[in-house]
Amino acid sequence: MDDWIVWLLVTVGFGVAEALTLSLFLAPFAVGALAGTVASAAGADLLPSAAVFAVVTAVSMLLLRPVARRHLRQPSTTRTGTDALVGRTALVLQPLGGPEGLGQVRLDGEVWTARTEGLDEIPAGSTVTVLEIRGATAVVTD
Template identity: 30%
Template sequence: MNMIYLWIAVIVLSAASEAATLTLVSIWFIPSAVIALVLAMFSVDVWIQVLLFFVLSIVLLLTTRRFAMRCIVKKQTPTNADRIIGMNGIVTEEIDTIKQTGQVHVDGQLWSARGTTDVPNIKKDTVVRIERIEGVKVIVTPVSEASVDKELNQKENAAQTDTTNIDQ
């Protein structure tokens, strides 16, 4: 079989595969196959064409994949709701992850809430920290009394510092 046709087929199949998936699966083979095609046109030995194809494909994969993925993968755009992540809230309806019930009051809003796999059930009036948002539900973990007191003290100290600076 003429190697020129083989390399053209590799180029076409790799391009079609890449166009179908859009996830950088076979793009590395296209330039490698083009180089091998040029070598085939100059009647270079088949083993050199194949060796160069594989070596060049591996080198391209290792050197450019991270850069290419950084350019292609879009960062998630944060929403206004994301600002509550890390905030504390109060459980207003007991959280039962199995029954899929529970609500949390945080930043003046009521959110449907679920516990984490570590703490699936949380009693009413418990102080919780918002870990993440999944759809329209917040995923929460209970906060210890000590950390709540510490946070309140920090806020009071910050408020006192602000009023002291204003008085001066």
């Protein structure tokens, strides 16, 4: 079997492994193996092809790893759980008011205890906006 075919199989192996892990750790090795494939197909022996593999892998690692690290450190833009409820509107079921500002709202099809902060009473049937979720209580404003 020709050397370039072996290099091509190594390239595919690293590429598939990278696609399965999505860590951007094996991608530089796949790029280096592809360079080794090209060198071998151009007529280079095993040692020069391996040197091309090592150099291209090292350069790819130096260029790609900082990008991968920045990408992995970015906060998720998808809000889940109670964080996803912040900013949504809710329907007041029991008036919000009194000394504690407590009442009930329907938020995403569920009944939540709600509290207003610094507002007068909000009558039933009104629409409010969720400011935050504290435990099992939605803090709302009109």
